[in-house]
Amino acid sequence: MRVLVVGAGEVGSNIAESLDDDHDVVVIDTDPDRVEAITYSADVLAIRGDGTSIETLLEAGIEDADLVIASTDIDETNIVVCGAAKAVGDPFTIARVKKTNLLRTWEQSKGAFGVDFMVCTDLQTAETIVRIAGLPGAHDVETFADGLVQMAEFEVEADSPIAGETVSDADRFESLTFAALMRDDDVVIPQGDTVIGEGDGVVVIGSRESVRAFAGSLTTDPTLADAREVVIVGGTEIGYQTARLFEAEGLEPRLVERDPSRARELAEQLPGTLVLESDATDIDFLVREHVDESDIVVAALEGDERNLLVSLLAKRLGVERTIGIVESGEYVDLFETVGIDVGVNPRLVTAEEITRFTRDQPTENVAMLESDRAEVLEIEVEADSVLFETSIRDAMADLPAGVVIGAISRDGELITPRGETVVDGGDHVVVFVDTAVLDEVTAAV
Template structure:
């Protein structure tokens, strides 16, 4: 696929990196030649220096041959105009825009083809907020990802000593919880994937990937992991866009303290949040401040400033001072990979939270959802089986006969729509039906194209 990206900032860079690894033809437009030079040296892509809202720059970047444009510039107005020009002047089929303002929502007339011609809206701050919210709801999990409009969920947990899972094989664990339909789709030990067979024995520290009916997540987690108490007291360092959105969403659920360094921002936060939210002017890495505000009594400490180093330091300090669980927003991939699972319980990458949203639009075939796993190395993909036995590689076939690439595996099937839908844990003989939503774990991104082909309907396929 030929894709144009506007903006070589953190989000644009992460998007480009993810899409380049899948052998797409990527061109990045930015006004900073230094940024583009660094990207061109590191990734197999082309950089075009210039203002992306100028038609001449889009023409130089090859907009006339583009299949998709993704606008990731810092300013909403630049992204809106970029999509409008790409659609109206160059007939680009698909436009995606990063829009921070809540005034612009997907599906509104202002964004339709007669308006700014934005097909899909992404908002990293909103995505990060929702991601954190899931982790707060299920504090035992490292990740909680939803499929089939929330009907099925993939949960990632770290096996801990004393839990029901540790010391048992996967088959024995299923016997311990016979009433819970679930499937272990992957297992990682010391950052290496190991075969998740019925005879595989779980050890402390293993990362376990489990697919289950969303309504069964709580009892499944109870069986896998020692249940943590709900988050009732929470401290946020950083009152920026993410911090404000998160505080707003949590004020009715738990006690929130918010630390912000800038005085004017504190005044704005106080005007936007109810009086029950305590706004503190200060530094999240100030030991005296944390001590005065009883950080050791916090169920969760979140470092959400725009500075990676500040976030890492404040989260590590809060953990040392007794906070039960700490999370840190970390933009740089090297930092995130280094800190994940260390003193910091969960390192959150803003870019990775939106990659899945983008990938669902890039995927070929009828792909409904994509979630990036293992910091982009693996993927969980939800596709819809269409057609019939003559036109589909899936419909009318048993699971054992589906030509999956080596290593990829079907984790669950969601059959039916709405309240009548069912989450199935398929076996070798399960027959795939038309309109089934199939969730597949893909351990290596190089296998994605082969999996995508399974969801493409062909009038001439008789395999």
């Protein structure tokens, strides 16, 4: 497949690097430094030019392109790129946008702007925050099979009830599969006698009820098992969308916004949210408003340093859990080390959503774990799949190490996979895959 990626920032670079092994990838950017960087980091053809220009698109081979991904930081540019690509070729076009109103306009008239699929970074990020907030201690959460299946990753603390237990002892929940342990730089596929250690990242897949029960078992504080008091700091579009989604979940969050006019606007748009006009770095205000009594503080300001500062202040006041927006992907691990419990990088969230359109094997959903050390895929089983009308035990014999069948959805019902379980055609299978064997697995399933 010939793929044109316009924009060599974090989103475009991540996508290009994930495709360069199996596809003919061309990357276009106006910035010479980005063009040089992607040339050395990925096996792609990098062109310096304007992706909205017909001449540049022709130089990149638009007439033979199967897929065009417009991933610059400017919404309007991405839409124009898709329109220009459709004018001279017939590729499938994907546009990344930040403005939710553009997404709503496109949804009302599919195919508008020459865009076949649109990804809204701010909305995707807010949805990720709300999923993570819904599970105590979770560092990553994704849903599959129309919400029937949930995947979550948890870090095992020293005082965790499962630290030192074997997987067999920890597996006390119906409809739950222990998919992997992320240990240091290794991906460990657990066996029954595998011991769960302090600092391990435990990846589980199962029903929403079982994953929630497992999450609740990891904390010795029962008040954290059902977070209800949420404070959102920052009336950015991500902050607004996060509050709106919390309202839809039946919560009544508080939102802190410094700008008076923006605060009034948010108060009108969010009837179930208490909007507070103040500077969230004012400790006296935070104490006065009992922010220390909240279960979760979401830092959604513009600027990584400000989000880190708010998270550190919240921690100092006694807030148990903080979730912060981290725009620079290279800072996520650092910020999680010094002050933010969970850092959410909007660009990585967007790259995940786009990635599922680039698979040779069509995937219903994709989640990347630990900077793409592993992926969780939802795949509809067809006749040419190694899983088709085969037991899990027999199918696994034909798959490489580093694969776990986490869950099966059949006609709206969840099936917990066991060795003797036979997979039918049309089943939706949620699979954990070590990235090292991803290409081999996606070709087989």
